[in-house]
Amino acid sequence: MSSARVGSTGVFTSLGRARRSGAADTGRCAERASFQTLWLADVRGDLSALTEITAATTEIVTATAVLSIWDLAAADLARTWDDPTNRMVLGVGVSHPSMAPPGSYRNPLSLLENYLDTLEASRPQPIPCMIGANGPKMLELAGRRTHGAITQLVTPERTARQREWLGSTATLATEVKVVTTGDAADRRRLGRANLGNYLHLPGYQKNLRAMGFDDGDFSGGGSDRLVDALVAGPDPDQIRERMRQQRDAGADHLALHVLSDSSDAPLSQWTELAGVLADDLDPQMKDGSHR
Numbered sequence: 001m002s003s004a005r006v007g008s009t010g011v012f013t014s015l016g017r018a019r020r021s022g023a024a025d026t027g028r029c030a031e032r033a034s035f036q037t038l039w040l041a042d043v044r045g046d047l048s049a050l051t052e053i054t055a056a057t058t059e060i061v062t063a064t065a066v067l068s069i070w071d072l073a074a075a076d077l078a079r080t081w082d083d084p085t086n087r088m089v090l091g092v093g094v095s096h097p098s099m100a101p102p103g104s105y106r107n108p109l110s111l112l113e114n115y116l117d118t119l120e121a122s123r124p125q126p127i128p129c130m131i132g133a134n135g136p137k138m139l140e141l142a143g144r145r146t147h148g149a150i151t152q153l154v155t156p157e158r159t160a161r162q163r164e165w166l167g168s169t170a171t172l173a174t175e176v177k178v179v180t181t182g183d184a185a186d187r188r189r190l191g192r193a194n195l196g197n198y199l200h201l202p203g204y205q206k207n208l209r210a211m212g213f214d215d216g217d218f219s220g221g222g223s224d225r226l227v228d229a230l231v232a233g234p235d236p237d238q239i240r241e242r243m244r245q246q247r248d249a250g251a252d253h254l255a256l257h258v259l260s261d262s263s264d265a266p267l268s269q270w271t272e273l274a275g276v277l278a279d280d281l282d283p284q285m286k287d288g289s290h291r
Contacts, residue, residue: 005061005089005128005147005171006036006037006061006063006089006171006173006252006253007035007036007037007061007253008036008252008253008254009035009036009037009253009254009256010030010035010036010037010038010039010061010063010173010253010254010255010256011030011033011035011037011038011039011255011256011257011258011270012039012041012065012175012255012256012257013026013038013039013040013041013257013258013265013266014040014041014042015040015041015042015043015044015046015049016042016263017263017264017265017266018038018040018049018053018265019049020263020264020265021264021265021267023049023052023053023056024052024053024055024056025056025267026038026053026265026267027052027053027054027056027057027060027062028056028057029265029267029270029271030060030270031057031058031059031060032271033270033271033273033274034274035060035256035270035274036059036060036061037060037061037062037063037089037173037253037255038053038060038061038062038063039063039064039065039091039150039173039175039255040062040063040064040065041064041065041066043064043067043071044067044068044071044072045071045072045076047064047072047077047080047081047082049062050062050064050083050088051082051083051088054083054085054087054088055085057087059087060087061087061088061089062087062088062089063088063089063090063091063130063150064089064090064091064092065091065132065150065175065255066091066092066093066131066132066150067090067091067092067093068092068093068094068095068099069092069093069094069095069111069112069115070094070095070099070100070101070104074114074115074116074118074119074122075118075122077090077119077127078118078119078122078123078127079122081123081127083127088128089128089129089130089147090127090128090129090130091129091130091131091132091150092112092115092129092130092131092132093112093131093132093133093138094108094111094112096201096202096203097202098201108138109137109138109141112131112138112141113141113145116129116145116146128147129146129147130142130146130147130148130149130150130171130173131145131146131148131149131150132149132150132151132152133149133150133151133162133166134151134152134153134154134162134203134204134207135165135203135206135207136161136165139162139165139166140165140166140167142166142170143165143166143167143169143170144167146170147170147171148166148170148171148172148173148252149162149166149170149171149172149173150173150174150175150255151172151173151174151175152175152198152204153175153195153198153204153207153208153230154174154207154211154230155211155229155230156242156245156246156248156249157211157249158207158210158211159172159174159246159249159250159251160249160250162250163249163250163251171252171253172250172251172252172253173251173252173253173254173255174246174251174253174254174255175254175255175257176232176242176243176246176254176255176256176257177191177194177230177231177232177257177259178231178232178233178239178242178256178257178258178259178273179191179231179232179233179234179258179259179260180233180234180239180258180260180266180269180272180273181234181260181269182234183234184234186234187227187231187232187233187234188224188227188228188231190231190259190260190261191221191222191227191230191231191259192220192221192222192227193221193259194231194257194259195221195222195226195227195230195231196220196221196222199218199221199222200218205218208226211229213225213226213229231259236276236277239273239277240277240280243277243280244280256273258270258273
């Protein structure tokens with residue numbers, strides 16, 4: 001799979017937010033706004049939202065970002081994966097030690113390889129798969145065994161390194177956090193509310209340390225310099241510039257994660273964002289067509 005399957009630009013939200021807004025309505029809104037992929041976090045073991053969204057839409061791809069191997073066994077996933085539209089992508093990862101059964105998180109690379117082996121052996125047709133990855137070994141695995149990788153909490157400089165580790169032919173999809181309303185203070189407030197969910201996890205801390213951040217950047221939801229490096233907006237020019245930087249660094253696809261105070265999916269913000277970014281999105285998106 002090249003970047004053509006997920007396209008150049010998508011939007012990112014959680015399954016819970018999509019459910020609260022209506023999964024089908026969430027998918028239709030993202031598609032009307034001409035985003036090419038809808039990434040769903042926190043899917044866990046229930047894939048019904050993906051099929052619900054694809055049934056309610058005609059072109060948009062729906063992808064998990066990412067399904068943990070601890071939430072759904074590979075054999076069960078292979079048995080229940082149902083994609084007659086050929087518009088679903090499995091983003092899968094090993095998650096974090098604290099989220100695995102005690103004593104189970106050993107050699108995460110081998111764990112994920114075994115999971116992929118079982119998926120491949122359990123189905124006559126392969127599932128389009130990408131790996132949630134940030135480090136060099138997992139990115140190498142993604143490039144070798146799957147269609148690519150989905151990354152989170154990375155600066156453009158880190159994306160350039162990840163492009164090298166992944167290889168030149170696999171798809172590199174990068175989540176980009178943005179705030180579309182308010183001012184810089186609102187961006188930092190919303191950024192900290194979101195980043196606080198990640199900064200206590202050792203895997204993310206390790207990746208951020210490799211980018212030059214340290215303990216002083218991880219408390220209180222993140223320092224100003226950390227939030228500024230990972231969250232763009234609310235000025236559309238700032239969002240455009242962050243997108244340009246990530247694409248120049250090697251990202252094939254950008255998953256725009258709009259942060260807001262609402263517990264629902266940010267449907268109105270997606271529509272507004274697509275409008276102000278029209279000249280920066282894939283040309284084929286402007287006339288409503290998808291690759």
